Amino acid sequence: MTKINFIEFNGEEHSVEVDNGNTVMEAAIKNNVPGIDADCGGATACATCHVYVDPAWAEKTGEAEEMEKDMLDFAFDVEDNSRLSCCIKVSDELDGLTVRLPEKQF
Amino acid sequence: MEKQFFETDVVIIGAGPVGLFAVFELGLLDMKCHVIDILDKPGGQCAELYPEKPIYDIPGMPSVLGQELVDSLMKQIEPFSPTFHLSSMVQEINKIDDIFWELKTDSDEVFKTKTIIIAGGGGSFLPKKPPIKEIENFENNSVFYSIKNKEKFRDKDIVIVGGGDSALDWVINLEPIAKRITLIHRRDQFRAAPDSVKKIFSLIESDKIDFIIGQVSSLNGKDGILESLKCKTQDTEVEVSCDALLPFFGLTMKLGPIANWGLNLNENLITVDTEKFETNEKGIFAIGDINTYPGKLKLILCGFHEAALMSQQAYKYVYPGEKLTFQYTTSSSDLKKKLGVS
Numbered sequence: 001m002t003k004i005n006f007i008e009f010n011g012e013e014h015s016v017e018v019d020n021g022n023t024v025m026e027a028a029i030k031n032n033v034p035g036i037d038a039d040c041g042g043a044t045a046c047a048t049c050h051v052y053v054d055p056a057w058a059e060k061t062g063e064a065e066e067m068e069k070d071m072l073d074f075a076f077d078v079e080d081n082s083r084l085s086c087c088i089k090v091s092d093e094l095d096g097l098t099v100r101l102p103e104k105q106f
Numbered sequence: 107m108e109k110q111f112f113e114t115d116v117v118i119i120g121a122g123p124v125g126l127f128a129v130f131e132l133g134l135l136d137m138k139c140h141v142i143d144i145l146d147k148p149g150g151q152c153a154e155l156y157p158e159k160p161i162y163d164i165p166g167m168p169s170v171l172g173q174e175l176v177d178s179l180m181k182q183i184e185p186f187s188p189t190f191h192l193s194s195m196v197q198e199i200n201k202i203d204d205i206f207w208e209l210k211t212d213s214d215e216v217f218k219t220k221t222i223i224i225a226g227g228g229g230s231f232l233p234k235k236p237p238i239k240e241i242e243n244f245e246n247n248s249v250f251y252s253i254k255n256k257e258k259f260r261d262k263d264i265v266i267v268g269g270g271d272s273a274l275d276w277v278i279n280l281e282p283i284a285k286r287i288t289l290i291h292r293r294d295q296f297r298a299a300p301d302s303v304k305k306i307f308s309l310i311e312s313d314k315i316d317f318i319i320g321q322v323s324s325l326n327g328k329d330g331i332l333e334s335l336k337c338k339t340q341d342t343e344v345e346v347s348c349d350a351l352l353p354f355f356g357l358t359m360k361l362g363p364i365a366n367w368g369l370n371l372n373e374n375l376i377t378v379d380t381e382k383f384e385t386n387e388k389g390i391f392a393i394g395d396i397n398t399y400p401g402k403l404k405l406i407l408c409g410f411h412e413a414a415l416m417s418q419q420a421y422k423y424v425y426p427g428e429k430l431t432f433q434y435t436t437s438s439s440d441l442k443k444k445l446g447v448s
Contacts, residue, residue, distance in 0.1 A: 039359050040155040043156040045156050045159070069295075070295075073291070074355050074356040077321065
């Protein structure tokens with residue numbers, strides 16, 4: 001199991017464990033982390049699983065692919081470290097990953 | 107708008123895959139359906155969110171695209187010629203008497219129906235509202251998420267936000283009549299039809315519109331009338347004076363008016379039994395992703411099963427006292443005739 005930390009907009013932290021191969025979005029949904037809507041269920045089609053990757057982890061999570069970048073246009077308050085959490089796959093390398101959640105997914 | 111009246115056996119709310127298949131199951135049992143959906147096309151999430159994504163768990167179809175599934179279902183229900191009411195949202199449901207329900211939409215349609223099937227999936231697709239402080243104070247006066255009458259924007263200073271098809275289409279559409287249009291998008295790339303993107307770049311180059319790379323940060327005005335807004339760019343914040351703001355960030359699903367219909371809910375899902383998929387109100391059913399019961403799985407295939415069982419009970423309301431004999435489409439000449447294959 002790999003540990004993923006979610007920090008809500010209000011500062012509340014949720015540390016959850018998930019099997020490798022899941023996405024960061026799934027880690028949130030399966031553990032009832034509030035603040036991730038994931039309307040489309042992980043199809044990179046709705047931009048409601050928007051997160052900010054902690055800068056310390058940016059290199060390990062890598063860069064968004066073209067389709068994800070396009071979809072980020074439909075998220076709000078997008079920053080350089082914005083990602084859609086359905087597009088980040090959990091692996092050993094990401095053990096301890098911290099992501100922050102936006103104020104709202106809309 | 108003038109009111110339109112319809113009387114029918116069944117009204118289905120939601121034209122997603124499960125709502126569509128319900129037309130088939132109800133049709134086999136001689137029930138006529140009207141189908142209402144808030145989107146401008148049938149298919150629900152399959153058509154709106156993932157038309158080009160393969161689905162792998164439809165029985166008998168190793169892989170099918172979202173739109174392909176919708177097209178197949180539309181073909182399958184053709185023999186029953188359902189009436190579609192698209193771009194329409196059901197707002198009110200009232201009990202008329204022991205037999206009929208009345209149902210009203212925001213498009214001034216009124217239905218008198220014996221049964222109601224709620225196949226609303228994740229809820230109503232509504233425009234995403236950017237979480238800008240106090241934006242709700244300006245909604246419908248100066249802030250609009252959709253446009254019904256473009257004349258309203260003649261000779262106005264307009265800010266359009268977004269980089270998708272809706273945003274670009276409205277820039278192109280309103281440019282000839284607006285006083286000035288400012289397009290705000292977070293980057294200089296657009297995710298839209300190549301032809302629209304080309305037009306937008308040419309409008310920017312010929313100085314017909316202003317383009318700012320950034321995000322709206324705050325609104326300024328009084329009594330619901332917008333005067334200007336602030337836009338956060340890479341290294342500074344600029345003020346743009348404007349009469350109207352049109353944000354286009356796509357759609358999101360919200361439960362909407364369903365919450366006010368007196369149905370028992372559990373975490374925004376409608377509770378039903380697992381024999382008839384009926385709600386706490388007799389004659390109102392809920393099938394597909396919008397319902398919940400012990401063991402519920404939000405799968406299209408589960409919604410199909412629910413549609414079949416629901417139809418057996420709906421028949422009792424539409425044809426009270428009549429006996430229903432179970433038949434197979436493979437062997438029943440009666441069913442084959444209905445399907446037009448005899």
